[in-house]
Amino acid sequence: MRELSVKVITEKIAEMCIQANHYLSADMDKALKCATASEEAPLGKKILNQLQENLQIAGEDMIPICQDTGMAVVFMEIGQDVHFVDGDLEEAINEGVCRGYTDGFLRKSVVGDPIERVNTKDNTPAVIHYSIVPGEQVKITFAPKGFGSENMSRVFMLKPADGIEGVKNAILTAVKDAGPNACPPMVVGVGIGGTFEKSAIMAKQALTRNLEDKPEIPWVAELEQEMLDKINGLGIGPGGLGGTTTALAVNINTYATHIAGLPVAINICCHVNRHVVEII
Numbered sequence: 001m002r003e004l005s006v007k008v009i010t011e012k013i014a015e016m017c018i019q020a021n022h023y024l025s026a027d028m029d030k031a032l033k034c035a036t037a038s039e040e041a042p043l044g045k046k047i048l049n050q051l052q053e054n055l056q057i058a059g060e061d062m063i064p065i066c067q068d069t070g071m072a073v074v075f076m077e078i079g080q081d082v083h084f085v086d087g088d089l090e091e092a093i094n095e096g097v098c099r100g101y102t103d104g105f106l107r108k109s110v111v112g113d114p115i116e117r118v119n120t121k122d123n124t125p126a127v128i129h130y131s132i133v134p135g136e137q138v139k140i141t142f143a144p145k146g147f148g149s150e151n152m153s154r155v156f157m158l159k160p161a162d163g164i165e166g167v168k169n170a171i172l173t174a175v176k177d178a179g180p181n182a183c184p185p186m187v188v189g190v191g192i193g194g195t196f197e198k199s200a201i202m203a204k205q206a207l208t209r210n211l212e213d214k215p216e217i218p219w220v221a222e223l224e225q226e227m228l229d230k231i232n233g234l235g236i237g238p239g240g241l242g243g244t245t246t247a248l249a250v251n252i253n254t255y256a257t258h259i260a261g262l263p264v265a266i267n268i269c270c271h272v273n274r275h276v277v278e279i280i
Contacts, residue, residue, distance in 0.1 A: 002136040003083050004280065006092035009138070012278055013093055016142040017072065017100025020276040021064045024055055027211040028187075028273050031248040035185055044243025048185075051238070051271060065272050069106040070144030072097045072126035075205060079135035090128065098122040109147075129201060141208050143275040149186065149268045152178035155200055158262040164219075167192060167264050168227065174266035175231050175247070180240020183270035187211075188231065188250045191265040193257040202253035203267035208275040211249045224250045238271075248273075 024032070032055075036048040058065040074093055101108055101123040110124065111117040133139075154177070156170040171190060178186070191202025215221045227250040237243025248271065257263060 001081055001083050002079070003085050004138065005086040006084050006089050007086055008280060009084075009089065009140070010092045010096040010099065012140060012280060013074070013096025013142065014100040014103065016140065016276045016278060017097060017106065017144070018104040020142055020144055020274045021066075021069050021104065021106055022062055023059055024065060024272060025210075025275060028248070028271075029055075031211050032185075032271065035245045035248055039238065039243055039245045041237060041243035043241055044238045044245060047238035047241065047243075048245065055272075064106060065274070066146055066270070067107065068109065068146035068148060069101070069123075070146045070274065071110055071150075072101075072123060073143045073145050073204065074126050074128045075139075075141040075143075075208065076128060076130045077133050077139040077141075078130065079137045080132050081134075081136040082138055093128055094124040094126055097124050097126045129205075138280045140278045140280070141205075141275060142278075143204075143208050145204075145274075146270060149178075149182040149270045152182045153200075153203070153267045154265070155196060156264045156266075157196065158264055160260065160262050162262060164223070166262065168223070168230075170264045171227050171250070171266055172230060172234075174268065175236075176234060178268055179236055182268045184236055184240055185238055185245045185248045185271050187248055187269045187271075187273040188227070189267040189269065190227075190250065190252040191255070191267075192252060192263070193255040194263060195257070195261075196263055198255055199263035199265035200267065202255060203265035206251040206253045207267060207269045207273060208277070209251045209253075211251070215252065217254065220252050220254060224252050227252075 154174040189206035191199035236246040
């Protein structure tokens with residue numbers, strides 16, 4: 001049994017808040033550069049170049065890569081042989097978010113009640129998803145989620161008879177409805193299967209998958225590529241002003257589901273698709 005102080009979690013989360021909001025991940029940086037090189041529309045290429053210039057300035061001057069520094073979403077994969085000491089884990093995670101957003105001078109965008117809407121002034125509480133896995137390590141995935149793109153996300157409760165064509169139509173419908181509001185070029189996270197809430201969590205987690213990692217299930221890999229091609233054929237383009245790059249990637253997660261259902265969730269993220277992964 002490995003003992004791990006929750007103080008380590010707090011420190012790591014605080015660092016990840018600052019890192020994710022100031023620097024693009026390596027896979028996203030590569031995807032954006034490739035898109036800039038291949039974009040066929042002159043205006044689209046100009047916008048993509050401006051986005052890269054913005055990212056460079058953000059990194060050099062320690063300015064957030066987006067003014068909406070998001071609501072903190074944290075995926076905790078906890079080894080079953082880990083025993084946390086020195087305090088409450090969830091309090092430690094939220095303390096890390098508080099420190100990161102305060103010390104990093106990041107915008108605090110969270111209200112404590114969805115109706116009364118009083119700002120908590122430290123961007124807490126975070127949205128935390130826990131899973132228990134074998135081993136004695138802790139894997140933390142931190143993904144600040146801006147709501148320009150979050151508001152464009154959808155869940156479709158399809159019938160089994162809708163099949164793969166129904167899934168394709170749901171994905172395209174969500175992207176078409178989002179249009180320029182999701183700050184394209186976007187990354188499209190998709191969850192297929194499970195239940196209502198499981199599909200949504202899978203779609204969220206799909207956004208954090210390294211774009212260079214491909215699914216092991218052949219039909220999923222084929223669907224990702226087909227959907228990326230079709231989305232980029234919509235003509236929405238960078239900034240929603242037209243072009244051949246509407247999406248940088250489509251990432252799909254799947255899970256078992258009930259004989260009577262086919263849940264499909266689409267969680268869209270903007271061109272920065274912020275996420276940081278650390279293993280302790």
